Amino acid sequence: METNRSFAVNVADAVKTVDGETENNSVDAKLNDNPTNDFQQWQALSAWSIVSNIFSTLKNILSNGFAIVPIVYTGWQQGFDMQWGILASSVLLILVTIFAIIEWRKFRFRLHNHQLEVRRGLIFTKKDEIPLSRIQNIRYEQPFYFKPLSLGTLVIETAGSKKDEAHLAALDTLQAQTLKRLLLNLSHTKVTSTDELQQANSQQNIDNTQPIVRKSLADLVLFGFYQNNFIWFAVIAGPIAGQIDWDKIFDSPLAQQFWLWVQQQTHQNIGLQTIMLIVALFAIYSLFSLISIVAAILKYHPYQLDKHDDTIQRSGGVISHQQDALAIKRIQLVQVQQPAIARLFNRWTLYFKQVKGHEVEQKTKQHMLVPSVKSTEIESLLASIPQLSGGASALPNSYKPIHINWLTKRIVLPLFPAIVLTIVGYYGHHSLEFFEFTWFAATMIMLAIYIRYKQWGYVVADKVIWQHSGFFGQQWKRVAFEKVQHVKITQTKSQKHAQLAYVEIGLASGNVVFPYIPTSVAQQIVAQSLNATVNNNQNWI
Structure with missing residues (x-):
């Protein structure tokens, strides 16, 4: 600068x-x-x-x-x-x-x-x-x-x-x-x-x-690889694939020779062919990731994050050099995200979320970020910004799960359409494949609901509350009580009987939801938020 x-x-x-x-x-x-x-x-x-x-x-x-x-x-x-x-x-x-x-x-x-x-x-x-x-x-x-x-x-x-x-x-x-x-x-x-x-x-x-963090070219390559948004490729490639004559391609001499080579290498073993298919898909993903990797390098290299007085400043960019400045007091939420592939490399992406609006990190719906952060780096990185509200910097080692009632009320939902389709299929004399597909789909949905449930959790500390969520990947959200604008507690009749509550914490950057947590914890969140607000006369932005 x-x-x-x-x-x-x-x-x-x-x-x-x-x-x-x-x-x-x-x-x-x-x-x-x-x-x-x-x-x-x-x-x-x-x-x-x-x-x-x-x-x-x-x-x-x-x-x-x-x-x-x-x-x-x-x-x-x-x-x-x-x-x-x-x-x-x-x-x-x-x-x-x-x-x-x-x-x-x-x-x-x-x-x-x-x-x-x-x-x-x-x-x-x-x-x-x-x-x-x-x-x-x-x-x-x-x-x-x-x-x-x-x-x-x-x-x-x-x-x-x-x-x-x-x-x-x-x-x-x-x-x-x-x-x-x-x-x-x-x-x-x-x-x-x-x-x-x-x-x-x-x-x-x-x-x-004061320098906070520097990221090498290798870090940015890794960031581009695991942060790849493959869904856009599927959205664009799907309609195009529908225009291609696949029968003509499969009948071509080149495709026939390739399939013959696969059979020779795998000796027509289904297990080996499945492994080869997975390797091929991973290769396609890696090829598509080149776009994301190049974009990450061009946008962020050489990446550096510094603290200057009461602001944090990010600079980098190969073709278009950028310098972002963000007042620390305007940080509403710290989010640490780990996509599924990033878990293989033990890397996280850290976001400083601000007042909700059109973010500096354009088109990503995210705020100022730190790419490719190791688990051991997160605590030292947050600790180097002492003005950050809440003070807590280390990621929790574990979390308290939400109540199992959340799971039981949702996991049975796929069973009803599966039972109805089974009855209709029985009287309609459908094939065995129809029943297999119906119950396979229902099982997959129930498995997805269970995985989602296992990822939901929270940790209440002195000045902050952490929320853990995710599916194949995972993420932590760190909410400082002094940044809380409102707390909304709702209860259904069954939740009230089980002394559970649905808690929504409102911040200037958006809402953070804690479903099916004990009423005592919900009251604790309210009390600590009010206490932090009373003892802090600074503006929440």
Whole structure:
């Protein structure tokens, strides 16, 4: 990160203008020597922001276009008119470029009266006034096309927003880093005298950055491998596979020779053929994982997470360099997730979840993350952030399971349709395969319900409560009682008789549910949440 000199001062408090007259002249004289004072005036973006707007718009179109892949493929198979395709693409590019130019011409921003003001629009002008105290995340990114020009982009998100509040593209690197530090510190520091101004200046020159974690290239390769979202491949490949003539492929000489080779190698042993099938599926998964691995490297390498004063800052990215900053006090929930394949490598992914909104980690529905973390690293990583609410850092070794009534009320549900289908099949003289499939499906559903039940659990500590859940993988959620906004307890008639309760803990980042836990534990959660709130007058965000 740049270490250019800037002042953590509240411009609105330090400089007040009434009818053209400036108050606090001594402080104003100091501020006028600082280039950051320029941010008080309306600022236009560089013309290079047009390029950024074009790329971002096309990226959004392509990233949300997975559903049209099968349609395009089907149209291509049935005869696609290349001329119409080129014409449509050209018209789209022209329209996107026109909109980007208009957006650039109308976009202005400035720091004024404790807030960042942004003026923008296409047809109509829209003015956003963002209070500095609401700023939750600031991401600095430098796409490959901005690196030779020493330009960068600031993406600013506020608490509870559903989208990025401000996207300041094509800023000079020095200007972007200065503005970033101002936005992070203005809401916390108010300067009303020359002495306080000088003190703020000296604090800015002190490098308070403390390294928390670094991730090697091998760690990111492993992260991309186990974090692979194979379901998207199935969604896209499924419709395409339906267009392929599989009989023709299976009857081809190459397929026949391959099947003959498999029979020779396995000696027609079903067990060996099953093993070979599993190996083949794993190879296909590994091949598809290359996309995820490359994406992880390009986005995060070289990954580093640092603590700077009261913020944690992540940086990395090969093609598009990014720097994310998150105020520690805004972390609502710590989630540690371990997908099924990650369990083979004893690796976790740690997430710092913030106020619910459009997250810095775009398109993943997750917040700032630490990839490929070993179990032994989690405690030291959380302990290195002492400002984190709750204090508890070590993952629990075990958990208390939810009551077995949750299982008994659900595991019998698949039996009723299986019995009904069996009766219908008996009088309908269905084949044996019909009954085998019916009871196999019912058994698999009951097994899935049992696995889900075994993963549900909780641990109540002094200042936090942990929730354990999962299916093939597992995850821990760490909830600090002082972050709790509300606790909702519901009971059915049978739950009340068994002294059980369904507890929903509300946080600014979302709700955490604890089903079928003892009423005494539910009351303990309420008591500890109220006690933490009474003894802590800080804002929960």
